Amino acid sequence: MIDYFALLQLPRRPLLNVEELKEKYRQLTIDTHPDQQTGPGSKQGLASDFASINEGYRILLDPKLRLQHLLKLEGVAVSADAVPDALADVFLETGTLVQEIDRVLSRTTANALSKALRHPEILETRKLAADLLDKLQAIYHNALEELQKLDQLWISTHQIAPELSALSAKLAYLTRWMAQLEERQFQLSIL
Numbered sequence: 001m002i003d004y005f006a007l008l009q010l011p012r013r014p015l016l017n018v019e020e021l022k023e024k025y026r027q028l029t030i031d032t033h034p035d036q037q038t039g040p041g042s043k044q045g046l047a048s049d050f051a052s053i054n055e056g057y058r059i060l061l062d063p064k065l066r067l068q069h070l071l072k073l074e075g076v077a078v079s080a081d082a083v084p085d086a087l088a089d090v091f092l093e094t095g096t097l098v099q100e101i102d103r104v105l106s107r108t109t110a111n112a113l114s115k116a117l118r119h120p121e122i123l124e125t126r127k128l129a130a131d132l133l134d135k136l137q138a139i140y141h142n143a144l145e146e147l148q149k150l151d152q153l154w155i156s157t158h159q160i161a162p163e164l165s166a167l168s169a170k171l172a173y174l175t176r177w178m179a180q181l182e183e184r185q186f187q188l189s190i191l
Contacts, residue, residue, distance in 0.1 A: 003073055004056030014067055014164055015151035016060060025057040063147060064171035067164055076161040084170050090139065094177045097132055101125055101184040108191060115191070126188045133181045140174045143167060 005012040008024045032049040059065040071078045083091045104125050109115065146167060153160050 001072065002052055002056065004052075004059050004069060005073070007052060007056045008060060010060065012070060012073065013151055014070060014154050015063075015147055016066065018061070021057070021060055025053065028053045063144060064168060064175055067147075067168040067171065071161065071165055071168060074161060076165055078165055078168055083173060084166060087139070087170060087173055090136065090177075091173070093132060094136070094181070097128055098180055098184065101129060101188065105184070105187055105191070118191075122188060122191050126185065129181050129185050129188065133178060133185065136174055136178050136181065140171070140178065143170050143174065 003012070008021065008028065010016055010021060010024060029050065032053060034050060059069050068078045104118075104122060107118070109118075150160055150163055150167060154164075
């Protein structure tokens with residue numbers, strides 16, 4: 001397994017300085033871009049390095065993926081099979097609303113009168129989706145604040161793998177639910 005922290009010359013931590021990550025990425029992509037070398041043998045190796053750097057940047061930029069990668073490097077199993085207890089209520093709320101939106105979307109029609117009659121229902125569903133998305137984003141923001149606290153503990157102890165694993169699962173569920181709602185909001189907006 002590639003250690004993307006080492007590849008991008010960054011410390012192995014739960015929280016990274018995004019600007020420093022971007023700067024390291026920019027410099028490394030300039031140095032390893034296949035078009036920078038003229039020899040035929042070196043281009044293939046650089047293309048592989050370039051691809052690894054791009055993948056490492058993608059993983060380290062995303063807090064959820066970064067935590068999963070860090071935990072794998074530390075030999076900790078990452079499992080997001082069960083919804084974390086702290087998210088149980090919002091899980092039910094999200095699932096119910098996604099089903100409701102899917103029901104609304106399935107009843108689309110080309111008839112102008114039907115569209116006009118359904119307009120209030122669509123607007124109400126869009127508002128419910130926006131409100132829930134705001135709630136999920138607030139929980140996600142709180143999870144990122146928790147990540148900052150855990151990062152400080154990581155620096156001093158390196159003994160917080162269970163907490164990082166739980167936070168990783170929380171971030172995984174939240175990002176999935178937010179993506180589902182954002183997609184359905186878009187679908188509702190074009191009705």
